[in-house]
Amino acid sequence: MKTTQANLINAFTLIAISLWGYFSSSSPSPTAFIPAAIGIFLLFCTNGIKNENKIIAHVAVVLTLLAIIGLIKPLTGAIERMDNIAIIRVALMMVTSVFAMTTFIRSFIAARKK
Numbered sequence: 296m297k298t299t300q301a302n303l304i305n306a307f308t309l310i311a312i313s314l315w316g317y318f319s320s321s322s323p324s325p326t327a328f329i330p331a332a333i334g335i336f337l338l339f340c341t342n343g344i345k346n347e348n349k350i351i352a353h354v355a356v357v358l359t360l361l362a363i364i365g366l367i368k369p370l371t372g373a374i375e376r377m378d379n380i381a382i383i384r385v386a387l388m389m390v391t392s393v394f395a396m397t398t399f400i401r402s403f404i405a406a407r408k409k
Contacts, residue, residue, distance in 0.1 A: 299345045301398035308391040309334030333362045356399045362392045
């Protein structure tokens with residue numbers, strides 16, 4: 296899979312699921328919008344990634360890494376509360392972020408070999 300496709304999947308997943316989590320919560324918190332904000336920034340990075348702009352690609356990698364790290368605490372909180380839906384939402388965001396990160400790393404390794 297191309298890095299642009301992985302980035303788009305990750306961006307849309309972060310946006311959609313964080314909005315779902317905010318609007319489906321009985322006590323919504325504005326921090327639920329953080330993954331959505333990261334997803335929006337990742338969307339803006341898509342054209343730069345497509346055009347093989349190294350700086351924008353590295354910005355997207357850093358944002359993806361921040362998303363992965365930032366989702367650890369919500370995942371542990373959802374596990375402690377035994378909220379299965381929240382666990383699924385956060386885990387799905389983490390899985391797509393790790394997938395995008397793996398795609399970026401493979402792309403960087405392939406570019407380095409050239």
